[in-house]
Amino acid sequence: MHSFDVLVIGGGHAGVEAACAAARMGARTGLVSFDLDAIGAMSCNPAIGGLGKGHLVREVDALDGVIGRAADAGAIHYRMLNRSKGSAVWGPRVQADRVRFKAAVQGIVRAQTNLTLVQGEAAALMLTGGRVAGLELADGTILDAPRVVLCTGTFLGGVLFRGEERFEGGRIGENAAKRLAQQLRGADLPMARLKTGTPPRLDGRTINWAVLEEQPSDGEAWTMSPLTPARLNRQVFCAITRTTQAGHDAIRANLHRSPLFSGAIAAAGPRYCPSIEDKIHRFGDREGHQVFLEPEGLDTHMVYPNGISTSLPVDVQETVVRTMPGCERVAIVQPGYAVEYDHIDPRALTPDLQLRAIPGLYCAGQINGTTGYEEAAAQGLVAGLEAAAAALGKQAPTLDRANSYIAVMVDDLTLQGVSEPYRMLTARAEYRLRLRANNAATRLTGLGIEAGCIGDERRAWWERRENLRKMFHVKHSERVHARKLADMGLPVRRDQGEKPLAEWLRYDGVTPEALAPWLADVTALDPLLAEEMAEDAAYAPYLARQDAELRDLRASEALPLSADFPYGEVPGLSNEMVERLTRAAPGTLAAAGRVPGVTPAALSALLVHARRLANGQRAA
């Protein structure tokens, strides 16, 4: 008999973060997974980060999570996406060597204090009085724990499709967790099916790289985690090729053999990452679609062709890839496939990712209808922190839409649910000018320290940095006359008087570099902090305006709607509104406003009713 404060099921990206976060909070934590050697495996594209996703990685890292440091340990190609746009939408992305990434994750997991690894299949949840009490493994072992975090990915009722072939399992070569799936289905939770897919893997030795355009690593010095002092691995090239008309014709001729079109897969797949047959079907007029050929590691010849995820039969896959320039003689090492799997309707979760119907049970990752490592990791972090906080009587960091993409995602999931696999996009964050990938530590590490989930190393780093920040503030408040700047050739009018440097930074053409005479010495101490502070200064007017908006928002966040709020009794709410609101169970009036399809009229009815309940019955 073993007993834990928190048990995490699943050693994927969600499970790893959940287990480590709970352990960092001080909870006695167990991580149960089919195969301990598979912990940290990347089931698909070995890339981490990107637009929106890079923000998540930096945020998880700022709360001392695993994914950022592991990504650096495996990185063989760095690219800052969107570099030409405003810094708030820069998307740091790396391609990682699979083996090195996995090794780094396992290293961190094994070094984590308070964390025990348990190999085995989680077969059934143990419940007492409707609450979680522990877990039974397939071999009969019983593990006690008042809090269990479910991070089983696509393994619930997973079915793989490749042309006319079918397999059971969450990933090629691994089992599906059928017993657990049955138990959850039996618990009458709202579940649905989604699908996702992966492209064939190619043998790099059979690609004619010489004819292809290369995309090198970006040659800068940034890393995913500020705790990684420098880039560690040799950097490699990617190459760019494209699909061709001949390939499109082959796809069109075989559409009926794709389970997506034959009707075998009915579930919705991600619009953001459609299969190649979807792209051809929906946007057939395009001459070709770009495909990135990404090496999977330093010690392997495997290449991941990014952009052609498919579930067509193997023979068609082969024909299609061979119509791409540079791939005329390419060999497929492992064919692509699609997977259809169960997920829980995330509207059944409270904002701490706990299932309303089964107290003590938390869900994180793909099981909640998301797609992507970063989304999984971020949810794992939240569930781990919350489960540990609940078990230990502590307080997890308070995350909201104005301080993190993590909270944007959790809020979207729990209020809006999903109709397709949820993927992070910067467009989802209304306060993105303040949610930049490069200021994640500023936004979150302090909160993490308060909550007690930050290790000594990061804490020391952060404290040093906060001290530096004070020096930057002093420099930024130095007042300089317009004449002086104009004399230096900067584009400011001479009659604009004296302003603090922070204000001058808002002017077009007044860059931190241009202000080097004042800023060079502090900048040298921490160039990244210098960049962040300069952006804060430049965005200040926008941020100030958002502050006013946030005050309004917080006012309506302050009007609570209980989990059992009687929507049915609110006069004037249509049945449809009652249904949507009951399902999403928004915690506050502001959250109700974000439930999709809720009309302004419904909101005002809710407002009036909630105020009336909150104020107690107003004398008639």
Added chain:
Amino acid sequence: MSDLPTIFALSSGAPPAGVGVIRVSGPQAGAALAALAGRMPDARRASLARLRGADGALLDEALVLWFPGPNTATGEDLAELHSHGGRAVIAAVEAALAALPGLRRAEPGEFTRRAFANGRIDLAEAEGLGDLLTAETELQRAAALANLGGALSRQVEGWRERVLALSAEVEAVLDFSDEEDAAALPECFTWNIAALADELREWLARPRSERLGEGFRVVLAGPPNAGKSTLFNALVESEAAITSPIAGTTRDVIERAVAIAGVPFTFTDTAGLRDAGDDAIEAIGIARAEAELARADLVLWLGPEGAGPAGAWEIAAQADRDGFTPKAAALYTLSAATGAGLAALKTALVEAARASLPKPGEAALNARQYARLTEAEEAVRAAEHLTDPLLVAEELRRARLAFDRLIGRATTEDMLDTLFGRFCIGK
């Protein structure tokens, strides 16, 4: 909802009148109707009933109507009693209702408030209805009806859709820049933004709905004894201002709101303009007169030719008097004493007012709506001149927020739908 009191009020004009319509809304409306009429009439069908008080005394014979909620004007159970409109009858029926348990007299605007709270109307419509209830002139009523009919809400929805579409284009550039077909903003983008900003500005320049409330401001000005107060009285058709042959009779500003041909006016009589000498009170009056001139829509100038404020209408008054000196460029020559020339002036005033007040049937903005729309216009205008797509997106978001506040809604998910419906985005 059982905790809400049932309210009632006379919803037609003040008695005496031909018919008095009393509305009852709330959970007890049905019970109240049954108590007075002695039976429950069929839903949504007018029938005749004898209304009796608690003691059984006959109050009136009335047409009664029963509308079960929630598909009613207020969203609640609703009853209407169309009784005879005499003061005593109305008072008796109201007293009988007030005596029933759970019923009370409605506060001003309470029916509207309930309709709003019950989701029957949105914010703009509620404002329209509020305006309608206070509308005193035909023009005000028409404008309120337009808002109530959702004309403004529909207009704002339209703008919101356009901003949403523009946002989707920027977001595609921001979130999918590595995709080939979302690399840059289309050429017509800035043009579309500018067109929207212009349209918003054009709306903002339109007459506002408070203008309807205040009416068209006409100020009468001129030296003492010019006949301002006499003309003022003639225009407002009452002896509102004292007139006398003593120069300096009017010492303060006198205002009267009247409707002429259904158009609302506010006429203002002022102290005669002259050097006040050491009369402190008259000096204050003159200062006030000057302030009124500044906020006037139109000044009628009764003084020496050419000495009035710019844009004022030259009026040659007291034309019946002996020794009357005509003005060379008088727009109107008249005598307030005899009424000669007055009709022509009134017609001209109505015409001028109509041109500067909201058009009948056209939705007009009130102060709140104007402020929100100004915010939206500023944001769209800013977006037009920015080059960083991130900031363009932020300004468009601000515009959307302003529209949402104008009609009371918000969400970003529908922006994403617009986004994905229009682009081949995938990786």
